[in-house]
Amino acid sequence: MNRELLFDLLQIPSPSGHEERMKAFLVKYLDVHGIKAQDLGPAGLSWGLGEGDKLAFFSAHIDQVAFVADRIDDEGYIYLKMPGIDPRIAPSQELTVWGKRELVGVVGMRPPHFLSEEEQKAPIPSEKLYVDVGLPGEEVKRLVPVGTVCTWRLEPAGLLGSRVTGVGLDNKAGVFLALLVTEALGSKKIPGRLRFFASTQEEGVMFGAGFAGRSAYKSGESVLFSVVVDTTFGTDHEVKDSAFPLGKGSILGVGPILSKSHLAIMRSIASELSISYALEPLARFTGTEADVLSLSGNGIPTILLSIPLRNMHSPVEVVDLDDVESSLKLLSAALQSEDLWSS
Numbered sequence: 001m002n003r004e005l006l007f008d009l010l011q012i013p014s015p016s017g018h019e020e021r022m023k024a025f026l027v028k029y030l031d032v033h034g035i036k037a038q039d040l041g042p043a044g045l046s047w048g049l050g051e052g053d054k055l056a057f058f059s060a061h062i063d064q065v066a067f068v069a070d071r072i073d074d075e076g077y078i079y080l081k082m083p084g085i086d087p088r089i090a091p092s093q094e095l096t097v098w099g100k101r102e103l104v105g106v107v108g109m110r111p112p113h114f115l116s117e118e119e120q121k122a123p124i125p126s127e128k129l130y131v132d133v134g135l136p137g138e139e140v141k142r143l144v145p146v147g148t149v150c151t152w153r154l155e156p157a158g159l160l161g162s163r164v165t166g167v168g169l170d171n172k173a174g175v176f177l178a179l180l181v182t183e184a185l186g187s188k189k190i191p192g193r194l195r196f197f198a199s200t201q202e203e204g205v206m207f208g209a210g211f212a213g214r215s216a217y218k219s220g221e222s223v224l225f226s227v228v229v230d231t232t233f234g235t236d237h238e239v240k241d242s243a244f245p246l247g248k249g250s251i252l253g254v255g256p257i258l259s260k261s262h263l264a265i266m267r268s269i270a271s272e273l274s275i276s277y278a279l280e281p282l283a284r285f286t287g288t289e290a291d292v293l294s295l296s297g298n299g300i301p302t303i304l305l306s307i308p309l310r311n312m313h314s315p316v317e318v319v320d321l322d323d324v325e326s327s328l329k330l331l332s333a334a335l336q337s338e339d340l341w342s343s
Contacts, residue, residue: 001321003164005029006176010156010166013098015066015149016203019044022062026175026198033183037198043211045198049185054192054341057216057226057300059209059289060178061202064168065313067095067131067150076140077130078105080150084203084313087126093315094153095131099144104153105131152315162321163246169317171202173307174229177324177331184332191341192224202230202289209289213296224341225262225301227331228290231319232280234308244278244308246320250327253304255282257294261343262303266334275330280306301343305331 014022023045030037030047037047044062065084072078078097082090090107097103108130112120131150133140156166166172178196185194199208209228216223232251233243244251252266270277282304285291290304305327310318334340 001325002180003158003321005179006164006172007156007166009172009175010168011154013096013151013154014062014064014168015098015151016063016201017042018066018098018149019062019200023198026062029179030182033186035182035186040208040211042200042207044200044208046195046212047182048193048195049182050190050193052192054224055221056192056194056224056341057197057212057293058178058181058194058229059197059199059212059226059293060174060229061171061200061208061289062175062198063200063203064151064170064172065203069097069144069146069148069150071146072137072141072144074137076135076137077108077132078140078144078150079127079130082126086313087129088123089314090126090129091124095150096153097131097133097144097148097150099148101143103133103135103143105133105150108132159318163318164321165316165318167315167317169309169319170231170312171229173231173309173319173324177229177307177327180324180328181331181335184328185335188336190336191338194335199289206289206292209292210296213293213300217297223300225259225303225343226293227303227305227335228288228293229327230288230304230306231309231312232306233312234310234319244280246308246310246318247322248308249276249278250323250330251278251280251306251308253280253282253286253290253306255284255286257285257291257302258282258304259301259343262301262340265337265339265343266303266330269334269337270330273329273333275326277326277330
């Protein structure tokens with residue numbers, strides 16, 4: 001397992017709507033492997049394998065949650081919006097502010113000595129949190145325009161065994177898997193054309209996946225099926241419902257918006273190859289790009305494969321590389337199967 005590649009991905013900032021650095025890295029990486037990626041502008045990147053009349057999609061979003069500079073006061077403190085982030089975990093964290101110059105900041109707050117007893121018991125309101133970059137107010141306002149994105153410090157690390165931690169494993173673990181699948185299938189014969197999408201803005205408006213679905217429909221292309229790779233809740237330590245243990249394999253979504261026939265084939269292949277997996281029941285929508293692709297055009301039968309992840313949308317997300325490995329085996333086998341392309 002190419003852990004170095006995953007760590008490279010985790011050290012590249014890719015907040016929603018600001019994925020340019022990640023796109024540039026992927027273009028270079030794929031080029032080294034003899035694959036030319038197509039730049040889709042703000043929608044992301046695409047590249048392909050295989051040939052023939054049959055067409056399938058494979059999507060993994062490259063964006064990550066981030067903070068946004070909402071205002072800067074005269075003393076140079078930056079106040080933030082925190083879309084998708086629990087403000088309770090923000091205090092005392094180190095951030096990188098991606099302004100006109102890269103800045104390191106710390107999330108500050110009033111010391112407990114200056115809080116009332118009631119204030120000490122309550123969560124700190126997000127509007128009371130600020131980022132201190134150590135510069136005068138005028139300089140901060142010049143370097144950090146309103147709307148500047150900020151991320152936690154991008155410093156991935158290996159834990160014991162096969163587990164890794166880092167910022168943005170949602171969904172850089174999925175991007176990592178997409179690259180591994182690309183390499184695994186590069187020298188293999190597959191039953192049709194597989195078009196990969198490194199899509200943007202999943203954490204906000206599903207822009208990249210929406211573009212992929214609309215572009216296929218407008219061009220008259222018929223997409224047999226799509227595979228969406230993302231992460232799901234692996235908080236098995238604290239939460240037992242709708243959560244999955246790390247190290248026990250990938251998670252296949254089952255629900256009304258997902259393809260039942262393709263799921264059955266995935267399960268059959270997993271059983272034949274003794275690949276462990278679990279099912280994630282999704283009563284309505286999935287909250288992933290699978291929703292957008294399923295509803296694109298006349299509808300695209302969609303498979304959702306997720307990697308269990310602990311501490312989602314935090315600076316210490318955790319995945320188990322054994323789950324990535326088992327997902328790679330399952331997807332590589334399934335995408336070479338005539339059954340999947342004929343369902």
